[in-house]
Amino acid sequence: MNEVFIFATLNGLVTGLLLFMLASGLTLIFSMMGVLNFAHASFYMLGAYIAYTVSGYIGFWGGLLIAPLLVGALGAGVERYGLRRVHSYGHVAELIFTFGLAFLIEELVQFFWGRDTKNYQTPELLDFALFTLFGQEFSAYRGFMIAISLGIFAALYVVLTRSRVGIIIQASISHPHTVANLGHNVPFIFMCVFGAGTALAGVAGVIAGPVLTTFPGMAVVLGSIVYIIVVIGGLGSLPGAFIASLLVGLLQSYAIAADAGMPELLEWLGVSFERSHPLNDLWTLKLPQIAPVLPYLLLILVLIFKPTGLMGNREE
Amino acid sequence: MLKVKDLHAYYDKSHILQGVNFEVGAGEIVSLLGRNGVGRSTTVKTLMGEVTPHGSIEFKGEEIAGLKAFEIAQRGLGCVPENRDIFPTLTVRQNLVLGLKGKHESSRWSIDDMFQMFPNLAARAEVAGGVLSGGEQQMLCMCRTLMGDPELIMIDEPTEGLAPKVVEQIGDLLQEIASRGVSILLVEQKLSIALKISQRLYVMGHGKIVYEGTPASLMEAQDVRAEWLEV
Numbered sequence: 001m002n003e004v005f006i007f008a009t010l011n012g013l014v015t016g017l018l019l020f021m022l023a024s025g026l027t028l029i030f031s032m033m034g035v036l037n038f039a040h041a042s043f044y045m046l047g048a049y050i051a052y053t054v055s056g057y058i059g060f061w062g063g064l065l066i067a068p069l070l071v072g073a074l075g076a077g078v079e080r081y082g083l084r085r086v087h088s089y090g091h092v093a094e095l096i097f098t099f100g101l102a103f104l105i106e107e108l109v110q111f112f113w114g115r116d117t118k119n120y121q122t123p124e125l126l127d128f129a130l131f132t133l134f135g136q137e138f139s140a141y142r143g144f145m146i147a148i149s150l151g152i153f154a155a156l157y158v159v160l161t162r163s164r165v166g167i168i169i170q171a172s173i174s175h176p177h178t179v180a181n182l183g184h185n186v187p188f189i190f191m192c193v194f195g196a197g198t199a200l201a202g203v204a205g206v207i208a209g210p211v212l213t214t215f216p217g218m219a220v221v222l223g224s225i226v227y228i229i230v231v232i233g234g235l236g237s238l239p240g241a242f243i244a245s246l247l248v249g250l251l252q253s254y255a256i257a258a259d260a261g262m263p264e265l266l267e268w269l270g271v272s273f274e275r276s277h278p279l280n281d282l283w284t285l286k287l288p289q290i291a292p293v294l295p296y297l298l299l300i301l302v303l304i305f306k307p308t309g310l311m312g313n314r315e316e
Numbered sequence: 317m318l319k320v321k322d323l324h325a326y327y328d329k330s331h332i333l334q335g336v337n338f339e340v341g342a343g344e345i346v347s348l349l350g351r352n353g354v355g356r357s358t359t360v361k362t363l364m365g366e367v368t369p370h371g372s373i374e375f376k377g378e379e380i381a382g383l384k385a386f387e388i389a390q391r392g393l394g395c396v397p398e399n400r401d402i403f404p405t406l407t408v409r410q411n412l413v414l415g416l417k418g419k420h421e422s423s424r425w426s427i428d429d430m431f432q433m434f435p436n437l438a439a440r441a442e443v444a445g446g447v448l449s450g451g452e453q454q455m456l457c458m459c460r461t462l463m464g465d466p467e468l469i470m471i472d473e474p475t476e477g478l479a480p481k482v483v484e485q486i487g488d489l490l491q492e493i494a495s496r497g498v499s500i501l502l503v504e505q506k507l508s509i510a511l512k513i514s515q516r517l518y519v520m521g522h523g524k525i526v527y528e529g530t531p532a533s534l535m536e537a538q539d540v541r542a543e544w545l546e547v
Contacts, residue, residue, distance in 0.1 A: 167410050171403045178401040181364055183389035183417040183464050 003134030008257035009250065014142050016249020017149030021204035022222065023229045023241040024156060025197030031173045031236040032190050033083070035091050038098040041223030042105035043198040047071045047205025048214045049113050052120040060123035060210075068202035075198025079191045102219070110216050118214040145207050152200065153242065160238070169193060228299045234312020243310055248295045255294055261286035317342045317468055317499050318363075318393075323371035323381075325355075325362040332358045334523035335371070340468060340501050345494050347502040347510035349545060350520035356503045357398055359520070360472050364388055364395050376467070390417065394466025398473045398503075400457045404446025408437055411445045411456055415463030423465040424496050430459040433489060451482035458489060468499040475509055487513060507545065511535065519544045 026040045050070055051063030058066075078101065086097045122141040129137035160166035169189060172179045176186045205218075212218065229248055233240030262285045266272070277283065302309060318340040325333040332355050340346045350356050361367045365385040373381040380388050389395070403411055412427050431438035434455050440448065445456060454474055461469060471490075475483045487509050494500055494513075504510045510517060511531040519527035519534070521544045527537065534540065 164413055164416070167406060167414055171406065171414055174405075175401055175403060177366060177385070178397065178403075179414070180385040181366075181389055181395045181397070182415055182461070183386050184414075185386045 003136060004257050004259075006133060007136060007138070008253045010138060010142070010146075011257075012250035012253030013246070014145050014249070015253060016246035017146055017153075018204055018208050019222070019226060019229055019249055020242050020245035021149055021152060022201050022226045023233070023245050024153070024238060025200040026226060027230050027233070027236060027238055027241040028193055029197045030230065031238075032193055033087070033094070035094040035098070036227065036230070036235075037197075038095065038223075038227075039078075039101035039105060040098075040198070040201055041219040041226060042102045043071050043075055043201040044205040044208070044222065045109060045216075045219040046074070046105060047202030048120065048209030048218060049109055049118070049205075050202075051206040051209060052118050052214050053113075055120070060121075060125075064203075064206050067206050068199040071202030071205070072195040072199025075201075076191050076195030078198075079194035083194070084187065084191075102223075106216060106219065113216075115216055118209075120209045120214040122210040141211065145211070148203070148207060152203065156200075156238070225295055228295050230309075232295075232299055232302045232309055234309025237309065237311040240309055240311030248298065251294050251298065252291050255287045255291035258287040261289070317344070317376060318501070319372070319374040320359075320363070321372040321374070323359070323362060323369060323373065325358055325367045325369060327358075327367070332367075332523055333362060336520075336523070336525055338518050338525055338528070340499050343494065343497050343499055344516065345490065345500045345502065345514050347504055347514040347517040348520060349504055349507065349510055349517055351545065351547070352505065354520045355523040356505075356520055357472055360395060360397075360470050360501075360503055363393070363470065389464065389466075392465075392467035394461040394464055394469040396458050396461050396469065396471040396474065398476070400453050402445040402448070402453045402456055404444060406445055407442050408445055408448070408456060409441045411460050412463050415460040417464045423463070424498070425459075425462045425465060427463070430462070433492065434459065434485075451478050451485075454478060454482070454486065455489070458486070462493065462498075466498065468501065469493065470501040470503065472503045473505060474502070475504070475506060483509060507534075507541075 022040065022044055026037060029035075029037050029040070047067045051060075051067035053063075054066050055063035082097060082101070083094060086093045122139075126140040126144050128140050130140040130143040131138055158166075160169065168179065168184055172184070172186050172189050180186045208222075209218075212222075225248065229244045230241055232248070233242070233244035262283050266283060274280075320336055320338050323333050323336040324331065336355070336359055338346070338348070348356055348359065358367060362369045363373055365380075365383055365388050369381040371381065372379065375388075375391060375393055378391065380391060380393070383391075403414065406414070409427065412430060416423075431441065434452075436452055437456060437459065440452070445453065448456060458471065458474065474486050474490075478486070490500060490502065490509075490513055502510055502514065511534070514531055516528070516530055517534060518525050519540060526544055527534070527540045529537065
């Protein structure tokens with residue numbers, strides 16, 4: 001039982017921290033522009049594909065360095081020459097723009113890389129067991145995923161709360177006109193933050209690509225969960241996104257690992273049922289089967305009991 | 317230092333500034349006076365590029381009409397807005413750091429200067445700006461703009477809603493600013509502080525300058541005060 005719990009926790013942490021890397025960028029961008037970037041997960045997918053191609057020439061580590069930079073530069077370009085122009089037409093136009101961009105990136109990925117799953121491998125350097133517990137191995141690559149995610153979270157926290165750049169970003173989010181009057185180029189700051197947010201999505205793609213497989217549907221698979229996370233955490237709240245990411249990661253991981261479900265619950269409640277009952281499928285549901293639905297269930301509960309999200313304070 | 321010629325500004329179809337002309341010289345303290353709604357704050361916003369200017373705004377010999385707010389601020393024109401706009405979640409020190417433009421090595425002002433002038437701010441350096449009193453927020457807002465080392469600072473209604481003792485402190489700060497060679501454009505509704513510290517003053521009415529003179533000449537011009545200033 002203990003080993004199941006420990007490994008479920010570790011796997012939940014890996015998933016949760018990976019989700020946070022995506023959610024943090026999305027949250028930063030939402031804080032600034034007040035619009036959900038529906039193309040955010042597409043930048044994550046681009047990160048994985050670019051890293052896959054680059055790693056074929058100069059190895060995994062070169063891909064880890066170059067792919068986020070390219071994705072970040074592309075994101076900054078999208079903000080500068082796309083979103084900024086659309087901004088004057090309101091949030092609906094911005095949403096439609098990001099929707100369209102998501103489709104465009106997906107089509108471009110299929111055009112250049114094809115529809116098949118890519119053989120994007122973890123680096124040989126990390127191809128060993130970090131530790132063995134209760135006879136089960138925990139791979140070094142998963143440890144690396146945890147380390148890099150925590151490193152990025154710490155760096156982001158320090159930059160945003162301790163550095164002058166972070167202070168300017170925080171102030172630009174709430175009082176852009178006042179910050180401009182103090183001599184700071186707010187549109188440039190927004191472009192950089194958009195670029196940094198998409199670069200973070202790119203990092204997530206690079207490190208998730210080898211373990212979650214690199215294929216044209218990977219943006220759709222993770223994208224919907226990330227949008228749920230930023231709503232659960234509270235739109236615009238970075239700490240909220242962190243808590244919600246871990247919550248969703250752990251929730252799904254525990255559900256997959258749990259050997260329980262409706263039969264055990266009904267037995268505990270002293271309720272018996274016939275196999276031939278029309279609702280037999282419902283009565284025999286196991287937790288691993290409903291694991292993918294749990295984040296959506298959590299979203300509904302949060303929206304009912306705290307519509308602003310766990311740490312959100314936006315009323316509008 | 318600042319020459320404004322035939323400046324017009326609009327809010328949608330409303331013609332707010334209808335040909336404003338005035339000048340502020342180097343090291344001068346000039347006041348722009350007038351009742352509510354005559355276009356004083358719109359003048360400040362138009363000079364800072366927040367409202368689209370039509371006309372000429374020359375600063376240090378360069379035309380700045382049409383530039384973006386941050387470009388105008390980087391050229392040395394500072395602005396303390398009427399609503400103060402303190403960043404409420406940032407500390408007093410962080411609010412001051414925000415005023416720096418990155419070339420602060422040669423600045424006339426340092427954070428220590430500010431704390432020396434306003435011990436209240438020093439005592440609350442690590443406190444969030446949002447919990448300061450109205451007077452402290454006004455001080456902080458002025459200090460924040462000074463941190464950017466402006467050559468001309470426009471201050472919109474600095475004494476609005478403040479206690480007499482705080483108004484006195486603000487008067488002292490304005491004198492200190494001028495003594496360091498910074499020009500001041502004081503935008504006020506009340507006469508008290510403007511008459512005390514200004515070298516020249518302008519009175520606005522219906523979106524235009526309707527009177528130009530010195531504090532002494534305005535004191536003598538009873539008709540001007542009655543028509544354009546007294547409530």
